[in-house]
Amino acid sequence: MTSLLLVEGDALWREVTSLALRRYGYEVHTAVDGNDGLARFRELRPDVAVVDVVLPGLDGVSLVRRIRAESRAPVLLISSRTDPVDVVLGLEAGADDYVTKPFDIPVLVARIRSALRRATDYPTTAPSPRTSAMDFGDLRIDPAALTVRRSGRLLDLTPTELKLLLTFAARPAVVLSRTTLSERVWNCPRSDDKRLVDVHVQRLRHKIGDGHIVTVRGFGYRFEP
Template structure:
């Protein structure tokens, strides 16, 4: 995965320098900044392929920076938090982050998570059309239309802007309409977590997807998971 440019925003000098070295040893180009305002400037100037944002940075905190980035781009964002606190995690995900990593983290784990996110963004497709109301590459669910080749979604004929992670999630649902998909399955298929993970990532992304395609389009099946209305 050559020529991948990472924006890394972290105010702790030791963590920033050590992580930058670890990422560069793994072949990434890294722009590191100590605060959110400098991070936003670097994002706009350098247009990185992925952003790693610490939640608690001065100037412009990581959650606010994530929102600013998401207003301008669908570039993948991973939040870094010193604790697995529910508020930190949920705020970051609701702001548009695709994943999060808790500090202290192992460099190899961080690299694996970055590569997993980049694979998802590079290959947003992959959902089968078997069993759906497919016409070629077009899936139709009421007023919702999913173009699986053009990677476009329309609701009532109006284009819906989805991040690649949201698109991958919707494709998983649309490949098996009416079938309950567990959070663990979605973590494995969309986030590539082969070892389990934090199901809050799934819950927040489902809520974000609902606000875009319709609150009643994805049903919650308590104790089991979610399903797309066929």
């Protein structure tokens, strides 16, 4: 049974969401605020965490940042705020995805499943059939070992960042639209894919170096071999 930590400050949302997720077969643990969420995460080490942006004490974005500093487990943000800044800050902190309230439970479950697949099923979901290591300048990508090195140093990529890089590396010098990247990395086209993709590309660039992923204005991104 997949263990899930739901960190939600609103009692009604917490109860309704946890009951619904249990019906889908998840082992759901809950926390009522950010500090409680961090303590529960460290105690339980869940397979996936779902974190509300607005939390008493330690806010959701700060909680995601603390979780990401010590774990690569998938983290999804949920928020009733419409300001895109909150979403961008959450993604930059290391969240893998986000869902806006009010949401349909099947949508949340689909996003959770997608995040878990990226984290646990790379050998079957990686976009490239190649298993030999690929060298791109100072970057060495090994699809079989699921490792990436820059100038010999092993990089600590999240599962989402790794799948995004594998998608780029499978099609060097080809322009990929944000919608295409959303479909291949997050397994579904999304109306909000621009922010989602842009922030993850930004995070990936910071880790692998700015020169590898080029922005093609009005079209998308191209990976430079």
